[in-house]
Each structure stands twice: as C-alpha cells, then as structure tokens.
Amino acid sequence: MKLKIAVTAVAVTTALAACGAQQPGGAAGAWPRKGKPVTLVVAFAPGAAVDAAARVVAPVLEKELGTNVEVLNKPGAGGQIGYTALAKAKADGYTIGATGSPSVVVSPLDPSRGAAYTRQSFLPLGMQVLDPMLVGVAPDSPYKDLKGLVEAVKAKPKSVTVTTTGVQTGEHFALADIRQKTGAEFAPVHFSEGAASAIAAFLGKHVGAYVGNVSDVKDLVSQGKIKVLGVMSAQRSPFLPDAPTFAEQGYQVEAATARGYSAPAGLPADVRTKIETALKKAIEDPAVVAKMKALGLATVYKSGQDYTTYWTEQETTFKQALPLVRNDQS
Incomplete structure (x- = not known):
C-alpha cells in the first residue's frame, strides 16, 4: 500500500511539473x-507618430489579451534609451x-553608439506601418521647389539646417x-527625443527645413x-496627394520608417503566440486602421516571422x- 501511494505521488508531481514547464512562471x-x-515601451516622446500608433493599438490589444496595456514613454538618444x-x-x-x-536596427551595428543590446536581444512580433519620409520648408521659405x-x-x-530625430535615425x-x-x-x-521636438524647432524657425x-x-x-x-516614395502619398515625389522631380530617393512591435528575446513560445495573435487582430481591426489613416499612417501588417525577415534585410x-x-x- 505504501509503495502504491508513493508511486502515485511521484506521478502527480511529474505531471504537475510538466504542466508548469509549458508556461512562463509555471502558469x-x-x-x-x-x-x-x-x-x-515607446522609445520616443508623447506626440510622435510611433507613440500615437501605440496608443491606438493599446485599447484593442487590451481587449484581446484580457488585461490592461500601459504605454510607457522612454525617449532619448534616438530611441536607444527605450530600446x-x-x-x-x-x-x-x-x-x-x-x-x-532604422533606429532599432542601426544602433547596435555601430560600436561608437555603445548600445547595450544586439539584434538578438529582440523578438519581432509584428509590423504595423510603413511611413514615407519627406522634405518640407516654411510657406514663406525662399525655396519654392525641391530643385x-x-x-x-x-x-x-x-x-541649410534640417531636422532629424537623432543620429543614425531614418531622417539621418x-x-x-x-x-x-x-x-x-x-x-x-x-x-533625439523624437518628432515632436523636431517639429517645434521647425515651427519656431530654428532650422531651415524639416x-x-x-x-x-x-x-x-x-x-x-x-x-x-x-516625398521619398515611389508614388505620391494618399495622405498628401498634392505633394510631388522625389522621383517625379528627377531624384531617385526613397526612404521610409517601418514601425512594429517586439519583445525581449527568450519569450516563451505559448506567450509569443498569444501576443502575436492579439497584435494581428489589433493592427488589422477596422477601427484601428481607420484611426491610423486619420493620423496619416498606412497599415502594412507583417507577421512576426515576416517582420523578422524584413528586419534582417534592413x-x-x-x-x-x-x-x-x-x-x-555632426
């Protein structure tokens, strides 16, 4: 009888251990x-496009995950502090x-940046948008066209001085x-704190172009x-249909910022699946897409795997x- 009870106890303990091993923290x-x-975590100040996108996604992500999603801004060093x-x-x-x-992609590539992370520090979960770049001047600027x-x-x-959101960022x-x-x-x-600071400097006429x-x-x-x-894109932006592209004016320049979501490397597979599934639903939610469009952001969803491939290409x-x-x- 004692032997039977002991065997049963071991079996139960083993089963519980196996169950716990499948989950983060045994849950x-x-x-x-x-x-x-x-x-x-948002690596730029409130008001920037990346911050606005995160705050649009967060409420739907909350619903899908069943818990609060709190946006935390950690700006500085061209995104490096937040990353x-x-x-x-x-x-x-x-x-x-x-x-x-390119901020999260480039910063670990240059030893002089002293980044405390590498490409392997992140697990891409999904991409949300591609946002083309442009050059703009004040309405009363002496420069009437790109040429x-x-x-x-x-x-x-x-x-001519121009804005960027930090060294080795997309604008740079x-x-x-x-x-x-x-x-x-x-x-x-x-x-380095983001677009909000750059825009303020431009509007204050502290720089010659944006x-x-x-x-x-x-x-x-x-x-x-x-x-x-x-605009640095192959075709005119639907958000700025009157603005000509660089290509239209004889300059073959294309540049855009890709924005997505990632986790620290080492995320358990089951948790990764839950977050990726929830992110996809949040990013592709019709209401979210409409809000993003109102912000001038075109939704271009990529799965975690496709975002990883895109990251590698970049x-x-x-x-x-x-x-x-x-x-x-400089």
Whole structure:
C-alpha cells in the first residue's frame, strides 16, 4: 500500500511539473495573470507618430489579451534609451515595445553608439506601418521647389539646417542618401527625443527645413504651416496627394520608417503566440486602421516571422550605408 501511494505521488508531481514547464512562471494557460498589466515601451516622446500608433493599438490589444496595456514613454538618444529598457526587461510577456527602423536596427551595428543590446536581444512580433519620409520648408521659405533647395545646398554645402530625430535615425540615413544621389550636403540638427521636438524647432524657425515622415506633417500641411517639397516614395502619398515625389522631380530617393512591435528575446513560445495573435487582430481591426489613416499612417501588417525577415534585410541595407552616415554626423 505504501509503495502504491508513493508511486502515485511521484506521478502527480511529474505531471504537475510538466504542466508548469509549458508556461512562463509555471502558469500555462493562465497568462496573462488577472490584474497584471502589460507594459508597452515607446522609445520616443508623447506626440510622435510611433507613440500615437501605440496608443491606438493599446485599447484593442487590451481587449484581446484580457488585461490592461500601459504605454510607457522612454525617449532619448534616438530611441536607444527605450530600446535598452525593452531589451533588459524580463522575457515573460509583461513587457513589449514599439520598435522603429532604422533606429532599432542601426544602433547596435555601430560600436561608437555603445548600445547595450544586439539584434538578438529582440523578438519581432509584428509590423504595423510603413511611413514615407519627406522634405518640407516654411510657406514663406525662399525655396519654392525641391530643385531650388537642392541646387542652393549644392552650391553652398551645409548652408541649410534640417531636422532629424537623432543620429543614425531614418531622417539621418535619408539625408545621406540625398547627398549621395544629388550632391546636396545638408546640415543635420538632431532632436533625439523624437518628432515632436523636431517639429517645434521647425515651427519656431530654428532650422531651415524639416525632414521627417508623412504622418508627422499631415495636419501641418492642412493648417498651411509647412510646404512639402518632396516625398521619398515611389508614388505620391494618399495622405498628401498634392505633394510631388522625389522621383517625379528627377531624384531617385526613397526612404521610409517601418514601425512594429517586439519583445525581449527568450519569450516563451505559448506567450509569443498569444501576443502575436492579439497584435494581428489589433493592427488589422477596422477601427484601428481607420484611426491610423486619420493620423496619416498606412497599415502594412507583417507577421512576426515576416517582420523578422524584413528586419534582417534592413540590416544589410543599413550596414552598406553606415559609413556614409558616419561621415555625415555632426
């Protein structure tokens, strides 16, 4: 009798252990725990497009996951502060983050940045948008078209200051590409806390031109506060149909910011599946898509696997452009 009881106890203990091993913290189908929120880290200041997108997604994500999703802004160093926080967070599903490229892709590629993370620190969960870049000037600017601006800067290098959201960010790479394709060398002014700071500087006429994303200036255009000289995309943006592309004006320059969501590497497979499924539903929710459109953001969903592939492709592209960007740093 004693032997039978002992065997039964071992069997029960083994079964319980196996069950617990399938779940983070031994709580298999119980993730997320009731009352425990998920933190969504945004590496830029409130008001930026990446922040706006995260706040649109969060309520639907809450509904799908069955727990609160709290957006936490950690701006600075061109996104590096927030990405560091995300990479160092516990991989239990209770911390995820908005990841935008090229910032999250490039920062670990350049040793001088001192990034405390690598590509392997992140697990891509899904991509949400592609946001084309542009160049804009004040309505009363002496530059009436892109050619006039480019030719003026070619004649006098670094004579026009332009915004970026930090060293080696999308805007910085776009400027390097413009220099390579047109010969025009602008003087970048880096606002590492994000687009909101860059826009404030532009509106205050502290810089000569604005380089940023379509979503950043959609409202400014309608308010007559900026004149877009060129959009860096193959076709005109549906959000700025009157703004010509660089290609239309003879300059083969294309650049865009990709924005998605990632978790710290090491996330348990079952939790990953739950978050990816919830993210897909949230990103593709008709109400979310409509709100994103109102913000000037076109939804281009990619699964975690496809986002991972896209991320890898971007690494190759940015590695090739990095030497030129380094030379363009100021």
